[in-house]
Amino acid sequence: LSYSAIELFKTCPRKYYYNYILKLPKKDWPWFTFGEFVHLVLELFYKYVKYLNRKNTKIDNKKLMARAFDAAQKIFEKKTPGRINQKQILEAKEVLKAYFDYIKDTNLVPFAIEKSFQFNLAEDVVFVGFIDRIDKTGEKSYKIVDYKTSKKTSKTKESRQLSIYAMAFRMLMNEDIELSKRLEFVKFLDRKPDDVNHDSSKDSELMEELKRDAAEIKIARESFKDEDWVAKSNNFCGICDFKDRCNKDTKKTTGLDFLDD
Numbered sequence: 001l002s003y004s005a006i007e008l009f010k011t012c013p014r015k016y017y018y019n020y021i022l023k024l025p026k027k028d029w030p031w032f033t034f035g036e037f038v039h040l041v042l043e044l045f046y047k048y049v050k051y052l053n054r055k056n057t058k059i060d061n062k063k064l065m066a067r068a069f070d071a072a073q074k075i076f077e078k079k080t081p082g083r084i085n086q087k088q089i090l091e092a093k094e095v096l097k098a099y100f101d102y103i104k105d106t107n108l109v110p111f112a113i114e115k116s117f118q119f120n121l122a123e124d125v126v127f128v129g130f131i132d133r134i135d136k137t138g139e140k141s142y143k144i145v146d147y148k149t150s151k152k153t154s155k156t157k158e159s160r161q162l163s164i165y166a167m168a169f170r171m172l173m174n175e176d177i178e179l180s181k182r183l184e185f186v187k188f189l190d191r192k193p194d195d196v197n198h199d200s201s202k203d204s205e206l207m208e209e210l211k212r213d214a215a216e217i218k219i220a221r222e223s224f225k226d227e228d229w230v231a232k233s234n235n236f237c238g239i240c241d242f243k244d245r246c247n248k249d250t251k252k253t254t255g256l257d258f259l260d261d
């Protein structure tokens with residue numbers, strides 16, 4: 001299970017069924033492509049920075065960002081030719097130029113990039129995830145960073161995803177550490193990151209919640225027949241890959257209200 005699988009099951013079990021059980025083909029929505037591309041550029045950029053820093057090599061960070069951009073473009077083209085179009089490339093260039101100006105005076109050497117983790121939720125259920133970036137902020141303190149390319153995402157304080165990631169990182173480190181977390185709005189820099197300290201005393205409660213979610217999904221996967229996977233209308237029906245298959249009236253939902261452009 002991943003964070004998105006659990007959230008999808010809670011939002012609309014029917015969509016979970018189409019996506020994770022029937023594995024029906026999905027549309028490549030432009031904002032997903034854009035977000036994935038920007039994530040890849042940042043991943044490569046910080047990997048270069050970290051590598052060269054370890055080698056004690058003088059770094060021109062601006063050049064590294066340009067190199068990361070070119071490399072990401074090549075990776076995209078090789079894997080899925082034509083998936084990202086010229087307009088998106090130009091937009092990503094502008095967004096990342098502005099982002100570079102925004103971060104250039106900060107300590108750019110991260111502790112970890114795209115850090116994978118997993119933990120058990122039940123005997124045969126594993127939660128898996130990747131943390132975009134982890135910064136070391138002190139002797140025993142770290143910051144969990146998640147990039148967002150849409151504006152209307154929840155605040156850091158309300159992000160269950162970041163709380164899970166912080167809890168997972170604490171388990172990985174297996175020592176007494178202080179944690180803060182941040183949603184970084186790469187495309188909307190006017191939305192200042194709202195750093196929040198992670199309250200580890202709530203981790204066990206969070207773990208219990210995840211275990212309950214996992215148990216519910218496990219029962220559904222093992223016993224639900226086709227008609228048991230209920231369709232629940234929600235704000236994302238308008239952009240649901242499977243809206244033509246499900247019988248819900250999705251006309252009232254916009255599905256696009258989380259986007260700002």
Ligand code: SF4
Nearest residue numbers: 012232237240243246
């Ligand atoms: S259109 Fe809405 S109700 Fe139907 S499967 Fe998709 S998300 Fe669920």
